[in-house]
Amino acid sequence: MAANSKGSDAGRMRKRAITRRSLLRGASATAGLAAFNGFPTVWAQNIKDVTLLHAGTPVSAIQPIADQATKDLGFTVKMQMTENADILNRYLSQSSSMDVGDISIMYLRYLVGRNVLQAIPVSKYKFWDQTIPLFTKGEYPDGRKASLQGTAPFSVLFATGPDGQKFADGPTEWLTGIPTITNADTLGIRPDLTGRPVSSWADLISPDFKGKAALQDNPTIGVIDVAMAIEARGDLKYHNKGNMTRDEIDKTIALMMDIKKSGQFRSFWASFDQSVNLMASGEVVIQSMWSPAVTAVRTRGIPCTFQPLTEGYRGWGYTLAPMKHLTGLKLDCFYEYMNWYTSGFPGAFIAREGYYAGVPENAKKFLTPAEWDYWYGGKPAATDIVDPYGKLMEKAGRSRDGGTFWERMGNIAVWNSVMDEDRYLTRRWNEFITS
Amino acid sequence: VTTSERAVEVTRERRQLKLPAFRLSPYAVSWLQVSPLALVLIVLFALPTVLFLVISFFDYDRTGIYPAFIFDNYRELLTTPTTIRVYLSSLRFAVIVWAITLVLGFFIAHFLIFHVRTGMMRAVLFLLCAIPFLTSGIIRTIAWIPFLGRNGAFNQILMKLGIVSHPLDFLLFSDFAVIVTYVHLFTLLMVGPIANAMAKIDPALLEAARDAGASRWRTMTEVIIPLSKTGIALGSLLVFTQVMGDYFVVKTMSGGQSASIVSTLSTEIQAMQYPPASANAMVLVAFVAIMVAAMMWIVDVRKELVS
Numbered sequence: 001m002a003a004n005s006k007g008s009d010a011g012r013m014r015k016r017a018i019t020r021r022s023l024l025r026g027a028s029a030t031a032g033l034a035a036f037n038g039f040p041t042v043w044a045q046n047i048k049d050v051t052l053l054h055a056g057t058p059v060s061a062i063q064p065i066a067d068q069a070t071k072d073l074g075f076t077v078k079m080q081m082t083e084n085a086d087i088l089n090r091y092l093s094q095s096s097s098m099d100v101g102d103i104s105i106m107y108l109r110y111l112v113g114r115n116v117l118q119a120i121p122v123s124k125y126k127f128w129d130q131t132i133p134l135f136t137k138g139e140y141p142d143g144r145k146a147s148l149q150g151t152a153p154f155s156v157l158f159a160t161g162p163d164g165q166k167f168a169d170g171p172t173e174w175l176t177g178i179p180t181i182t183n184a185d186t187l188g189i190r191p192d193l194t195g196r197p198v199s200s201w202a203d204l205i206s207p208d209f210k211g212k213a214a215l216q217d218n219p220t221i222g223v224i225d226v227a228m229a230i231e232a233r234g235d236l237k238y239h240n241k242g243n244m245t246r247d248e249i250d251k252t253i254a255l256m257m258d259i260k261k262s263g264q265f266r267s268f269w270a271s272f273d274q275s276v277n278l279m280a281s282g283e284v285v286i287q288s289m290w291s292p293a294v295t296a297v298r299t300r301g302i303p304c305t306f307q308p309l310t311e312g313y314r315g316w317g318y319t320l321a322p323m324k325h326l327t328g329l330k331l332d333c334f335y336e337y338m339n340w341y342t343s344g345f346p347g348a349f350i351a352r353e354g355y356y357a358g359v360p361e362n363a364k365k366f367l368t369p370a371e372w373d374y375w376y377g378g379k380p381a382a383t384d385i386v387d388p389y390g391k392l393m394e395k396a397g398r399s400r401d402g403g404t405f406w407e408r409m410g411n412i413a414v415w416n417s418v419m420d421e422d423r424y425l426t427r428r429w430n431e432f433i434t435s
Numbered sequence: 436v437t438t439s440e441r442a443v444e445v446t447r448e449r450r451q452l453k454l455p456a457f458r459l460s461p462y463a464v465s466w467l468q469v470s471p472l473a474l475v476l477i478v479l480f481a482l483p484t485v486l487f488l489v490i491s492f493f494d495y496d497r498t499g500i501y502p503a504f505i506f507d508n509y510r511e512l513l514t515t516p517t518t519i520r521v522y523l524s525s526l527r528f529a530v531i532v533w534a535i536t537l538v539l540g541f542f543i544a545h546f547l548i549f550h551v552r553t554g555m556m557r558a559v560l561f562l563l564c565a566i567p568f569l570t571s572g573i574i575r576t577i578a579w580i581p582f583l584g585r586n587g588a589f590n591q592i593l594m595k596l597g598i599v600s601h602p603l604d605f606l607l608f609s610d611f612a613v614i615v616t617y618v619h620l621f622t623l624l625m626v627g628p629i630a631n632a633m634a635k636i637d638p639a640l641l642e643a644a645r646d647a648g649a650s651r652w653r654t655m656t657e658v659i660i661p662l663s664k665t666g667i668a669l670g671s672l673l674v675f676t677q678v679m680g681d682y683f684v685v686k687t688m689s690g691g692q693s694a695s696i697v698s699t700l701s702t703e704i705q706a707m708q709y710p711p712a713s714a715n716a717m718v719l720v721a722f723v724a725i726m727v728a729a730m731m732w733i734v735d736v737r738k739e740l741v742s
Contacts, residue, residue, distance in 0.1 A: 281581070281584050281586060281587075433693075433698070434517050434694040
């Protein structure tokens with residue numbers, strides 16, 4: 001079946017190659033007009049049989065986004081959701097079984113150079129100039145340079161050439177992907193149970209919360225969270241918390257084993273739901289958390305704060321990239337999809353889950369003023385705030401923890417990362433877990 | 436008995452119909468008989484295992500795995516303190532859980548077979564044992580969390596009754612929680628085979644023992660236990676291999692603070708480190724195979740099953 005449809009695609013492409021190209025040229029001229037209302041019907045004939053398979057993690061592979069894209073674009077977008085390691089595995093081993101990679105930025109280091117993805121010419125991406133400068137230039141709007149600790153998006157966004165098989169040191173005409181989603185993570189706390197204000201990452205390992213702290217059960221992110229805490233407490237100073245040397249890993253793991261032995265950690269969590277339940281049940285009062293998990297605790301009527309900390313946030317992001325095998329019409333459809341994806345609807349959708357869009361000003365067009373002010377402006381909610389599915393998230397009057405977009409994203413201390421010494425880190429992490 | 440008589444009859448009828456006299460040699464018949472299972476085992480077990488074996492000698496880095504023949508993966512596996520710790524910890528869990536489920540399983544089976552009088556009642560009680568197992572193991576595991584938690588049902592009961600003044604923390608995210616869950620999950624695996632073996636014991640034997648003046652204890656140790664040996668061995672095998680191969684229960688109920696052999700393997704897979712994960716899997720397979728062989732050596736399950 002699949003082979004058949006691929007064959008007929010190719011046939012169609014050959015037959016109509018000339019007309020398609022000329023039409024696309026026309027289409028891009030009217031693209032400004034077309035961006036939000038579907039695309040010129042003249043070439044809808046060519047694309048209506050195209051299906052793009054978008055594969056990503058639960059964070060971003062969201063079915064209603066695919067439905068809206070199918071409605072707006074004239075071709076079909078299918079969404080497939082798989083958990084982290086499994087999706088990475090699929091990208092690496094079966095890259096031709098999907099068309100659109102929706103990739104956690106730290107995983108780009110696994111994927112670039114593996115003949116899985118192809119680069120995107122900057123010229124194909126309509127909203128490059130409006131994309132958050134943190135991604136495009138590695139700096140904040142006020143010109144301050146952003147942290148490059150960990151897998152900073154700026155350091156992996158550019159490829160050396162159209163094949164996209166090598167990272168470039170600085171800006172080039174080729175992108176490994178276009179930035180779609182980002183956020184700043186910090187510790188979640190139960191303000192009613194901590195018994196005192198929490199203001200530093202060091203509180204994660206403070207004896208005050210003995211037996212009431214939790215960590216993410218994931219070598220790369222878990223170790224960065226502890227490194228933030230250890231550095232904040234003053235035990236160690238890291239060269240780069242997101243890319244430690246062996247020596248730094250050894251020292252960190254040794255400290256972590258001591259902390260674990262003292263009974264600091266109640267649990268390690270591996271899934272969103274676990275983190276919510278640990279917090280909601282009061283088993284844990286301080287832990288690394290995701291923004292929607294904090295909200296999920298709060299919607300149960302239980303106080304929970306995504307606590308801003310003096311040392312800054314741990315940042316992360318996702319990019320969208322075409323798989324290697326896309327050519328011709330399908331590749332053109334990918335470019336249309338990517339420009340649609342950053343044109344506002346998906347950005348607004350994920351904004352209501354607490355994440356930021358790669359092009360905030362486009363997301364704004366699809367948010368009510370009250371939503372924009374709450375999620376991006378850090379202002380008290382003018383109306384009740386609902387999640388993308390219409391469920392109440394926050395009562396009017398409350399404001400978002402951490403404040404405005406740039407108060408949060410402007411204070412990234414380290415990015416989620418895959419370290420050069422990840423092989424060694426995995427071994428040592430296993431030792432830590434079993435100790 | 437009636438079915439086999441019927442089968443004989445059918446065969447006789449066939450012979451009388453003078454079907455073509457094509458007969459496979461008994462040798463070929465045996466091969467044909469084992470071939471479906473053999474095929475499944477070869478495709479789903481033997482081939483993947485060979486693949487793991489091959490990959491376990493490969494080299495790797497972040498961007499790929501490279502055909503090679505190096506012992507680094509095994510050396511790293513066998514020299515880190517992690518390995519011995521997880522094997523000891525898994526063995527400890529296996530032995531504790533085995534002992535508890537054996538005692539529980541034996542007495543539950545004994546009750547069902549020798550004390551319940553009517554077959555109807557026995558069927559109902561068996562069903563009651565089995566019904567919880569219609570839900571998935573994951574759900575039965577997670578269900579313990581709200582019960583054992585710091586503010587969970589059990590702690591609240593204890594505090595209401597005034598037995599403790601502070602909630603007991605060791606109930607959840609601890610070895611205790613892991614063992615409770617294992618026992619809950621695996622006791623039935625012990626009950627089934629033992630009950631099966633006990634059901635085959637001729638009640639006349641027990642009467643004979645009683646007539647010969649044996650005490651209940653002596654009947655138990657000299658008649659029932661020896662005759663239930665197969666069931667005990669089979670149940671032990673099931674429980675033992677389940678615990679050694681577990682990943683989910685240890686991870687969930689210890690709150691990720693204890694590791695099992697499989698969970699270290701899983702961490703490696705999550706980090707895309709397939710060669711060391713393969714080496715880890717090979718060592719686990721070898722280890723469990725040796726343990727199982729040892730048990731089989733103590734009780735020849737095959738011989739007992741045939742008789």
